[in-house]
Amino acid sequence: MATRSTIMDTNSFRAEHADGLDAATRKLTDKRSKVLGESYRLFYRKPVHLVRGEGQYLWDAAGNKYLDVYNNVASIGHCHPAVIEAVNQQMKMLNTHTRYLHERILDYTDELLATTPDAIDRAMYMCTGSEANDLAIRIARAFSGGTGIIVSQEAYHGTSDLTSGVSPALGSGQPLAATTRLVSPPDAYRVNAPDLGAWFANEIQKQIDDMKAHGIKFAGFLADSIFSSDGVLPNPAGFLQKAVDVVHANGGIFIADEVQPGFGRTGDAFWGFARHGVVPDVVTTGKPMGNGIPVSGLLAKSDVLAAFSDDIPYFNTFGGNPVAMAAAQAVLTVIKEEGLQEHSRVVGAKLLIELQKLMDRHDSIGDVRGAGLFIGFELVQDRESKTPDKALALDLTEKLRDHHVLTSVAGPYGNVLKLRPPLAFQEADIDWLVGALDKSLTELGR
Numbered sequence: 001m002a003t004r005s006t007i008m009d010t011n012s013f014r015a016e017h018a019d020g021l022d023a024a025t026r027k028l029t030d031k032r033s034k035v036l037g038e039s040y041r042l043f044y045r046k047p048v049h050l051v052r053g054e055g056q057y058l059w060d061a062a063g064n065k066y067l068d069v070y071n072n073v074a075s076i077g078h079c080h081p082a083v084i085e086a087v088n089q090q091m092k093m094l095n096t097h098t099r100y101l102h103e104r105i106l107d108y109t110d111e112l113l114a115t116t117p118d119a120i121d122r123a124m125y126m127c128t129g130s131e132a133n134d135l136a137i138r139i140a141r142a143f144s145g146g147t148g149i150i151v152s153q154e155a156y157h158g159t160s161d162l163t164s165g166v167s168p169a170l171g172s173g174q175p176l177a178a179t180t181r182l183v184s185p186p187d188a189y190r191v192n193a194p195d196l197g198a199w200f201a202n203e204i205q206k207q208i209d210d211m212k213a214h215g216i217k218f219a220g221f222l223a224d225s226i227f228s229s230d231g232v233l234p235n236p237a238g239f240l241q242k243a244v245d246v247v248h249a250n251g252g253i254f255i256a257d258e259v260q261p262g263f264g265r266t267g268d269a270f271w272g273f274a275r276h277g278v279v280p281d282v283v284t285t286g287k288p289m290g291n292g293i294p295v296s297g298l299l300a301k302s303d304v305l306a307a308f309s310d311d312i313p314y315f316n317t318f319g320g321n322p323v324a325m326a327a328a329q330a331v332l333t334v335i336k337e338e339g340l341q342e343h344s345r346v347v348g349a350k351l352l353i354e355l356q357k358l359m360d361r362h363d364s365i366g367d368v369r370g371a372g373l374f375i376g377f378e379l380v381q382d383r384e385s386k387t388p389d390k391a392l393a394l395d396l397t398e399k400l401r402d403h404h405v406l407t408s409v410a411g412p413y414g415n416v417l418k419l420r421p422p423l424a425f426q427e428a429d430i431d432w433l434v435g436a437l438d439k440s441l442t443e444l445g446r
Contacts, residue, residue, distance in 0.1 A: 010390070010414040011397050013042040021046060024061075043408060044401050053078030055424040058406065067432050069407040069421045072260055075288035076334045077424030083291045086330035087323055095323045098125070099315070104325040111332055113299065115270045117279045122305045124298045125320030129259040129286025130158030132296040133222065135314065136255045136282045137162050139300065143281075143307035144252055146217030147179040150207050154185065154412045156229045157222060157257055166222060169229045179216050181207035185230035185412070186239060189367045189378065190386060197239035201246045208250050220253040220281075225272035226261040231411030232376025232418060235369060237268065240276035253304055254278070259286035259296075260374070264335050265423065267345025267372025275371060291331050295324035340423045344372035347427050351375065354434045355419075361438065364392055364446040373425055376410070377417040377437075379446075388413035392446055399440035405433055 018026060029047060032040065048066070052059040055077040058066045068078070076083070090104070098105060109123045126132050141147055149166050151157065156169035164170055165177030176182075184191075186200040193199035208218045225240065227233035244254045261272025262285055268275045271283070283299040296319070308314075318324070335341060352375060355368045366380035379396065381387040393415045397408060410418040419433070 011043055011408045013047050017045040056422050066404045066406050069419050072420045073287045073292045074422050076291055076331055077422045080291055082330045082334050083327050086326040090323045090326035095321055097317055098320045102322055104322045105320045108325045108329045119279055119301050120299050122300050122302050126296045126316045127294040127319050129296050130160045130163050132284035132298045133157045134160045134162045135298050136284050139308040140220035140253050143304050144219040146219035148211040148216040148218045150181050150183055150221045152185045152227055152230050153182045154230045183207050185227055187233055188235055197242040201242035204243050204246050218250050218252045220255055221247045222255040224257040226374055228260050229410055231416040234371040237275045238277055240278050244278045253281035255282045256280035257284050264341030264344055265372055265374050267348050290327035293324055293327035295328050344423055348372035351430050354430055362441045375419040379415045388415035390414040395444055396440055400436055403436035405436040
């Protein structure tokens with residue numbers, strides 16, 4: 001039997017939970033199973049039936065209000081009026097593909113590239129982060145002449161054939177590509193190393209050496225710069241530089257998957273990789289750039305991209321369409337005009353302090369770490385051994401749901417709550433979240 005996927009199955013509804021549902025919810029879950037098949041998953045033992053969203057809040061069919069502490073796709077907040085207006089106006093005029101000239105894609109690209117290091121000077125557009133990472137892998141292989149890709153041990157980079165082959169978080173039911181190698185995550189809480197950056201760089205070199213021993217030429221290192229699926233591992237800022245140096249020394253490229261840490265979320269910088277002072281060869285983005293509208297991007301150094309683009313035409317039918325570009329442009333404008341990067345830094349720092357205070361009340365909290373509005377809340381059986389407590393983490397997400405706070409888990413052990421609200425999250429929401437965590441842990445006796 002295949003190992004359950006950490007990203008899909010750790011906090012999910014399963015058939016054995018069906019008998020505990022009310023009639024209306026059971027009817028919906030039964031119909032989903034019948035018409036959508038068995039691959040889809042729902043959050044929670046008692047799924048939430050949502051009907052409306054605004055900012056950082058959601059409402060269910062019974063009118064209950066929830067605090068969303070998980071949804072980064074609606075990056076600037078659910079149903080943001082600026083995005084609604086931009087999409088509506090553009091939809092009234094034109095929506096077509098990129099084989100025709102249109103100003104929106106060019107204007108947006110100018111604005112987006114202005115946020116990146118000067119060396120990153122080209123952009124391409126798709127509809128999903130999976131497509132962006134898929135193309136990034138193809139570019140890495142064209143540039144290096146190799147095929148081997150290194151990712152972290154619990155990485156998730158997409159659902160296409162190429163990206164699922166470099167996404168161990170999908171579980172052993174989804175085999176990794178033979179050219180994929182896994183590197184231990186740079187976990188400052190669990191790795192006892194005087195220099196985490198040097199340790200991590202050495203781990204990457206080991207995998208490159210293993211590839212070479214098996215006749216595989218190294219192509220690149222693909223990483224989410226906050227290692228969110230590995231349990232949210234942001235610190236110390238700067239530790240990635242030595243790893244990137246090793247990647248370049250071995251002829252590969254560094255692909256920064258910024259679907260989750262990008263667009264001001266970490267607070268310290270607009271891009272997650274910028275916290276580490278590194279310049280990627282390729283940057284990928286996903287739906288948060290359009291607040292949930294299907295749009296993604298790939299940004300690259302021109303010489304790296306040329307190895308692919310000079311020989312191979314690329315066309316994504318509706319990637320970069322005017323409506324998607326209007327949404328993306330509205331998001332970028334809101335981030336700037338509302339100061340959301342600084343907001344994320346300030347409010348995230350205050351939230352982190354309040355969450356860390358809970359450690360004095362609950363021994364089950366092993367570590368609380370984060371950057372901006374991206375925080376990992378790790379549960380352990382005891383602090384001395386740091387033994388992960390997956391069962392508590394899952395019970396805690398259910399209790400939080402009862403207190404109308406929505407989140408989920410991450411990490412190789414499924415014991416880290418990934419607290420990642422829309423950037424609309426306010427200082428006034430901290431009490432709700434921290435209070436719900438405190439009450440839930442108390443109710444669980446932990």
